Amino acid sequence: MxxxxxxxxxxxxxxxxxxxxxxxxxxxxxxxxxxxxxxxxxxxxxxxxxxxxxxxxxxxxxxxxxxxxxxxxxxxxxxxxxxxxxxxxxxxxxxxxxxxxxxxxxxxxxxxxxxxxxxxxxxxxxxxxxxxxxxxxxxxxxxxxxxxxxxxxxxxxxxxxxxxxxxxxxxxxxxxxxxxxxxxxxxxxxxxxxxxxxxxxxxxxxxxxxxxxxRLEAGLPLHGHEIDEKTTPIEAGLDRFVRFDKDYVGAAVLKDQQENGVQRRLVGFTLPGRSAPRAGYNLLHQGETIGAVTSGSYSPTLDTSIGMGYVLERYVESDTVLDLDLRGRIVQVNVTALPFYTRPRRT
Amino acid sequence: MSPDDRRYTKEHEWVMIEDAAAKSAVAGITDFAQDQLGDIVFFELPKVGDSLTHLGKMGEVESVKAVSDLFSPIDGVVTEINEKLLDHPELVNQDPFGEGWLIKATMTDISQLDGLMSASDYDAFTAGPQ
The missing domain is CATH 3.30.1360.120 (Probable tRNA modification gtpase trme; domain 1)
Structure with missing residues (x-):
């Protein structure tokens, strides 16, 4: 417990x-x-x-x-x-x-x-x-x-x-x-x-x-990890759950971000093996820290390790290769479109 | 009940003498440890030839829940690691005192075991307040 x-x-x-x-x-x-x-x-x-x-x-x-x-x-x-x-x-x-x-x-x-x-x-x-x-x-x-x-x-x-x-x-x-x-x-x-x-x-x-x-395999955010009071739904890639045609608390900021872009965005990534990226581990590009992990786990359904994290906007494209600092060991990760797992459609 | 043919540490490792004359021993983690960790997915073990220090870090065990350090129960030199764990880490969940052993080593001094816990001491230790 x-x-x-x-x-x-x-x-x-x-x-x-x-x-x-x-x-x-x-x-x-x-x-x-x-x-x-x-x-x-x-x-x-x-x-x-x-x-x-x-x-x-x-x-x-x-x-x-x-x-x-x-x-x-x-x-x-x-x-x-x-x-x-x-x-x-x-x-x-x-x-x-x-x-x-x-x-x-x-x-x-x-x-x-x-x-x-x-x-x-x-x-x-x-x-x-x-x-x-x-x-x-x-x-x-x-x-x-x-x-x-x-x-x-x-x-x-x-x-x-x-x-x-x-x-x-x-x-x-x-x-x-x-x-x-x-x-x-x-x-x-x-x-x-x-x-x-x-x-x-x-x-x-x-x-x-x-x-x-x-929820991680399904690419679903967890509050306190992928989203919090210092993160917007636009940064988190949740714009499909945001209306831009009504007035509400936060609407102006969200509309501005949607139109003018954001500096960092949430991405999914995979890495071979079973060692999991954990929240807080740094993501790097050519030795420079460009983001951090928010959640990660070994995925039994996909039999590989998966993670989500925030990176600078220019590194969000699928197949971008980044480095992960896994407790001092540098391993390559591949940026991947979310979700990692989609359930099979019933026929 | 932990088997009484070996000794235990407070870090939940066990060590058993295989051949006293050759000072060879085998070590692993306890049933209590694997139960606390839950489904184990990954081990990072030392390499053959690496030196071990009593209660020094010798690797990592990763479960779905968390990463934990592995501590050597003894001083010595690694002679073999359990290669099966690389593909089947769940062996440690299934049989921590047998098939799920972690390393074999040549001990610096086998009398070091006298300073470790017996099975009954270890069981009392794990039964105590967490």
Missing amino acids: VEFGGWDMPVQYPAGILAEVKAVRKATGVFDVSHMGRLYLSGPKATDFLDWVLTGSASTLRVGRARYCMICNEKGGVIDDTIFYRLSEDRYLLIPNAGNRSAVVAWFQRWIDEKFSPGCTMEDVTVTTGLIAFQGPGTLETIDQVADTPLSGMRPFSWTESAIQGATVFVGRTGYTGEDGFELLVQGNDVVKVWTALTDSGSVPCGLGARDVL
């Missing part, structure tokens, strides 16, 4: 990280991600509020759908990345990261008080509910076996309600592994029941270690 964002979390279950990653890529894995935040935003001004604090659009999101985007400060720095679900015309569910929940709550409350009150209220239900991520190609078959209603036909980034073993479940067709799957929001006293139904159906319990490898 490790401390993570104020919660005690398992890095791995008995299967071990490599077996857990394989389970998610080939079959089904189940993660207790109850440490992540759950916030409801409600009221006639909730849509306007979210349009003001999110890089993505709430007003164009249809009821029943979900969207991934960033919460930025005035300088365009990323306070958090999040998925939010539109529950009704004037009610939303938003999922911040565990370690950022209090920062997001404070930030939201500030803007509600300043611009959207009365008319928008926030409710934090993190500690009274649980969140289970159910991920992998096998989830489609299993979810229909365990849930009272068929769910395998749900569209990606949609949500619905169902029941498992008598427990009401809010089901999102979302995830953070690069695999197909679902995220299940349940009342706190139903978490064990739903978890057990999934593990009894053969799903492998997976910890934070596997989750980190999976």
